[in-house]
Amino acid sequence: xxxxxxxxxxxxxxxxxxxxxxxxxxxxxxxxxxxxxxxxxxxxxxxxxxxxxxxxxxxxxxxxxxxxxxxxxxxxxxxxxxxxxxxxxxxxxxxxxxxxxxxxxxxxxxxxxxxxxxxxxxxxxxxxxxxxxxxxxxxxxxxxxxxxxxxxxxxxxxxxxxxxxxxxxxxxxxxxxxxxxxxxxxxxxxxxxxxxxxxxxxxxxxxxxxxxxxxxxxxxxxxxxxxxxxxxxxxxxxxxxxxxxxxxxxxxxxxxxxxxxxxxxxxxxxxxxxxxxxxxxxxxxxxxxxxxxxxxxxxxxxxxxxxxxxxxxxxxxxxxxxxxxxxxxxxxxxxxxxxxx
Numbered sequence: 001x002x003x004x005x006x007x008x009x010x011x012x013x014x015x016x017x018x019x020x021x022x023x024x025x026x027x028x029x030x031x032x033x034x035x036x037x038x039x040x041x042x043x044x045x046x047x048x049x050x051x052x053x054x055x056x057x058x059x060x061x062x063x064x065x066x067x068x069x070x071x072x073x074x075x076x077x078x079x080x081x082x083x084x085x086x087x088x089x090x091x092x093x094x095x096x097x098x099x100x101x102x103x104x105x106x107x108x109x110x111x112x113x114x115x116x117x118x119x120x121x122x123x124x125x126x127x128x129x130x131x132x133x134x135x136x137x138x139x140x141x142x143x144x145x146x147x148x149x150x151x152x153x154x155x156x157x158x159x160x161x162x163x164x165x166x167x168x169x170x171x172x173x174x175x176x177x178x179x180x181x182x183x184x185x186x187x188x189x190x191x192x193x194x195x196x197x198x199x200x201x202x203x204x205x206x207x208x209x210x211x212x213x214x215x216x217x218x219x220x221x222x223x224x225x226x227x228x229x230x231x232x233x234x235x236x237x238x239x240x241x242x243x244x245x246x247x248x249x250x251x252x253x254x255x256x257x258x259x260x261x262x263x264x265x266x267x268x269x270x271x272x273x274x275x276x277x278x279x280x281x282x283x284x285x286x287x288x289x290x291x292x293x294x295x296x297x298x299x300x301x302x303x304x305x306x307x308x309x310x311x312x313x314x315x316x317x318x319x320x321x322x323x324x325x326x327x328x329x330x331x332x333x334x335x336x337x338x339x340x341x
Contacts, residue, residue, distance in 0.1 A: 002051065006024075021047050022216070034194070035197075036212050037212070037213055044197040049165075053081070064084060064161060082159070088165050091146040099130060127152065147168075151179075164196040166198060169198070180203060180206050267311070267314060267328075268309060269310040271299075271309070281294070295311035
């Protein structure tokens with residue numbers, strides 16, 4: 001569906017050339033929700049803007065739905081862009097137009113007749129849950145409602161791809177979840193390919209099938225969300241995963257546990273799928289002569305099932321602790337010893 005080959009983007013500045021995107025290769029399948037995560041300055045916004053040629057790459061090819069966009073000229077590119085919708089962090093609505101008029105705007109530009117425009121706008125208002133707000137102006141809407149208008153407008157021309165540039169960063173957590181749920185619903189109903197950039201691992205965890213981690217203009221790690229959560233390889237990826245799995249109170253609890261039980265070991269257990277819902281700790285206590293103290297635990301949902309982390313302190317003879325850890329590993333649970341005796 002989408003293919004990036006050796007993409008590079010260099011900006012000329014007064015201080016010399018700055019490379020924002022540095023030799024990226026990426027493939028995204030049709031119907032996927034693909035997340036690109038990185039901190040500010042990683043190059044992710046520049047990358048997503050090259051997917052619809054708002055920024056032309058300095059080098060490399062961008063192929064979307066069989067078309068090499070980086071080689072298209074003005075008229076052909078305008079037509080190709082109708083198949084790519086985009087939503088933004090700060091909504092980018094027309095403040096002098098109503099909800100209905102904002103959604104209809106791209107249809108007007110495309111020359112769609114009024115009767116057909118009205119029908120399409122009604123469909124989109126229902127799809128994004130804005131019934132009864134069609135005649136409201138953006139200033140009369142909440143942040144979540146404004147983003148729903150942005151989503152509806154981006155879908156007006158029945159695009160094959162939806163680009164989301166930090167689409168939930170300006171929203172509170174509850175509203176963020178409702179917008180993410182809407183994107184999942186749209187993805188499933190329309191088989192729409194969604195590319196989403198963010199600096200929040202919660203967003204990736206909740207809705208994405210695949211994820212790429214960006215740092216300094218490069219993709220340092222990528223793969224299915226389930227596998228990246230389970231076995232993060234790069235330090236940058238581990239930092240993002242810790243946003244969800246290791247809050248500050250966990251660090252404090254581990255420190256206190258070490259003081260109380262200096263002879264033990266603390267391990268982080270990572271569960272994915274069915275393993276996240278099995279009574280592992282009960283089995284551990286019954287089969288081994290070890291004391292198990294739970295420091296902190298959490299089970300969350302990802303697109304492909306459950307994802308859980310559990311920090312536990314194991315106390316007892318070292319030989320018995322080793323047997324217990326081997327038992328856990330044989331249950332296809334990832335084990336990382338956080339602190340050694």
